[in-house]
Every structure is written in structure tokens, then in C-alpha cells.
Amino acid sequence: MTDIVQLLQHHRSIRKFTDQPVAQDRLEAYIQAGQAAATSSFIQATTVIQISAGATRDQLAEWAGGQAYVSTSPVFLVFCADMRRHQLACDLHQAEMLSGYTEQFMTATIDVALFAQNVVACAEADGLGICYIGGLRNNPDKVSSALELPELVYPVFGLCLGYPDQNPEVKPRLPLSVVLKQDRYDDSADADLIRDYDTGVRRYYETRTGGNKSMTWSEQISGMLKKEARPHMLPFLQQRGFLKR
Ligand SMILES: Cc1cc2nc3c(=O)[nH]c(=O)nc-3n(C[C@H](O)[C@H](O)[C@H](O)COP(=O)(O)O)c2cc1C
Known part of the structure; x- marks a missing residue:
């Protein structure tokens, strides 16, 4: 197994960080590695906003649902999908x-995800821990105003980075045969596989929380999917100039 495979297979989100600062030149190198990711039709549709510690960061933490590590992580980045520079390119012609x-x-959203995951892989290779923050989409309007995002730009997610001050277990993933199919889509064995997987996930949560949380994957997913999923996102995105046709 190559080192990169090992590294990626041992990812776990980190939500508690030491005070050790992240060197800005390393962070900028990670961002350049993000830029190097493949990009649909060369659109390069990602903008990253680095948010210093302070009032705006604290507001973002609150808008993300009171996630304290947004305030306290040494680095916090907001990843935006950005079609504004394309307007500028068209204007030039x-x-x-x-x-x-x-x-x-x-394509813009896919670009952001590929870019961000390159940043994450670099950061983790340097011994940093990360946590994506989709919670910013709880209040995308407020986030966009605070960061002065123009039309055709929207915040996809945030990212906390810093040196880990915790060492959580790797969270077990679905069995390979559930996600890797051969030649055609055959999910005839998946319900049984998910039942087995559920047992492993319950064990993971019980160990991680000292018995305080005991939940399977299917319980977690069914609990989430019976609720509305940020229904404000469609009107928000349309108002920013996306998803109109
Ligand atoms: C786009 C995205 C948004 C996420 N948003 C949050 C978040 O707002 N808060 C949080 O604590 N974790 C967040 N996560 C982390 C996931 O909960 C985590 O990746 C998942 O439970 C798997 O755990 P692991 O990363 O430790 O393997 C997010 C992950 C992704 C990819």
C-alpha cells in the first residue's frame, strides 16, 4: 500500500485543536495544490476566503449551528463556488x-469539492487535522452578506484546520461491495450488508462516546432523511444566480 492510500484511509475529522499555529506559507502551498486539481472545462470556479479569528469568525460559528471549533481552530476557510470571474472573462470579449x-x-460545486479535498489531503499529510463545516449552509444569506459575496458566488462549506488535540478512531465506512459494483447496478445483497455494517457503526459510537451514543448508520440516516433538508437552499441559490434553468 502506498503512503497516500494509507493516509487517506486513516482520515478522521478533528474538532479539537492545539494552539500551535499553521504556517501561512504551508497553507498557501495547500491552496495551490487545491488549484492543481482537475477542473471542469478549465473553469477554475473555486474561491477560498481565509477568516481570521475574531468577530466575523465567531458569527460564522454561531450561524453554523454553534460549532465552537469554527471559532477556535487555528485556520478557518470558507470555500465558495464562484462563477463571477467567468462574467469578467466574458466581459473582456x-x-x-x-x-x-x-x-x-x-460543475462549479464539483470543482470546489475536488479543490478542497486536495487541500485536506495535503494538510493531513503534514499532520494537521481538519473538519468540513456544511453548517454554514444553515444561514447562507447571512454568511454571504458578512463575507460580501457578490452574485454568482455562494459558500459551499467551511473548513477548520489545525494540529489535532484529540485522536478519534477512524469511522468505519460501508463495505466495499456496497459502493463498488461490477458491470451493472446490483444491490441485492446490500440490505444484509448494511445490517452487518450497522453493528460495526454502533460499536464505533459506543467506544467513541464511552457508551453515551449508541446508534447505527441506518438509524442515523433514516432520522436525518425524514426531516426537510435545508429547504431555503433552492431560493437562496436562485437569488445568487444559480439553478434558474
Ligand atoms: C461537506 C461536508 C460538510 C460537513 N459539515 C460538518 C459540520 O458542519 N460539522 C461537523 O462537525 N462535521 C461536518 N462534516 C464532517 C462529517 O460529519 C464527517 O466527515 C463524517 O461524519 C465522517 O466522519 P470522519 O470525517 O471522521 O470520517 C462535514 C463533512 C463534509 C464532507
Whole structure:
């Protein structure tokens, strides 16, 4: 097994960090590695906003649902999908940009995820821990105003980075045959596999929390999916110029 495979297979989110600062030149190298990720049609649709500790950061932590590590992590980044620079490129050629397509929303968002995961892999290779923060989408309007995001830019997620001050177990993933299919989609064995997997996830949570949390994967997912999923996102995205057609 190569080192990179081992590294990625041992990822776990970190939510408690030491005070040790992250060197800015290393952070900038991670961002450049993010830029080096493949990008749909060369659109380069990611903007990263680094948020210093202070009032704005504390507000973001609150808007993300009171996630304290957004305030306390040595580095906090907001990853935005950005189609604004494409408007500027079209303006340079007096071309009318046709925006608002679902395809453009998808390509920009995919670009952000690929970019961010490169940053994460670099950071983890350097011994840092990370936690993505999708909680920013609880209040995407407030986040966008606070960061002065223009039209055609939206915050996809945040990212906490720093040296870990905890050492959680790796969270077990679904069995390989549930996610890797051969030649066609066959899920006939998946319900049984998920039942077995549930036992492992329950054990993981019980160990991690000293018995305070005992939950299976399917319980967690069914509990989540019977609730509405941030229904404000569609009108928010449309108001920012995405998903209109
Ligand atoms: C896009 C995205 C958003 C996430 N948002 C949050 C978040 O707001 N708060 C949090 O504590 N963890 C968040 N997570 C972390 C997931 O809960 C975590 O990755 C998942 O439970 C698997 O655990 P692991 O990363 O430790 O393997 C997010 C992960 C992703 C990929």
C-alpha cells in the first residue's frame, strides 16, 4: 500500500485543536495544490476566503449551528463556488454570459469539492487535522452578506484546520461491495450488508462516546432523511444566480 492510500484511509475529522499555529506559507502551498486539481472545462470556479479569528469568525460559528471549533481552530476557510470571474472573462470579449444553468451549478460545486479535498489531503499529510463545516449552509444569506459575496458566488462549506488535540478512531465506512459494483447496478445483497455494517457503526459510537451514543448508520440516516433538508437552499441559490434553468 502506498503512503497516500494509507493516509487517506486513516482520515478522521478533528474538532479539537492545539494552539500551535499553521504556517501561512504551508497553507498557501495547500491552496495551490487545491488549484492543481482537475477542473471542469478549465473553469477554475473555486474561491477560498481565509477568516481570521475574531468577530466575523465567531458569527460564522454561531450561524453554523454553534460549532465552537469554527471559532477556535487555528485556520478557518470558507470555500465558495464562484462563477463571477467567468462574467469578467466574458466581459473582456463583449460576450453575453448565459448563466443560471444547473450544469454550471454542478460543475462549479464539483470543482470546489475536488479543490478542497486536495487541500485536506495535503494538510493531513503534514499532520494537521481538519473538519468540513456544511453548517454554514444553515444561514447562507447571512454568511454571504458578512463575507460580501457578490452574485454568482455562494459558500459551499467551511473548513477548520489545525494540529489535532484529540485522536478519534477512524469511522468505519460501508463495505466495499456496497459502493463498488461490477458491470451493472446490483444491490441485492446490500440490505444484509448494511445490517452487518450497522453493528460495526454502533460499536464505533459506543467506544467513541464511552457508551453515551449508541446508534447505527441506518438509524442515523433514516432520522436525518425524514426531516426537510435545508429547504431555503433552492431560493437562496436562485437569488445568487444559480439553478434558474
Ligand atoms: C461537506 C461536508 C460538510 C460537513 N459539515 C460538518 C459540520 O458542519 N460539522 C461537523 O462537525 N462535521 C461536518 N462534516 C464532517 C462529517 O460529519 C464527517 O466527515 C463524517 O461524519 C465522517 O466522519 P470522519 O470525517 O471522521 O470520517 C462535514 C463533512 C463534509 C464532507
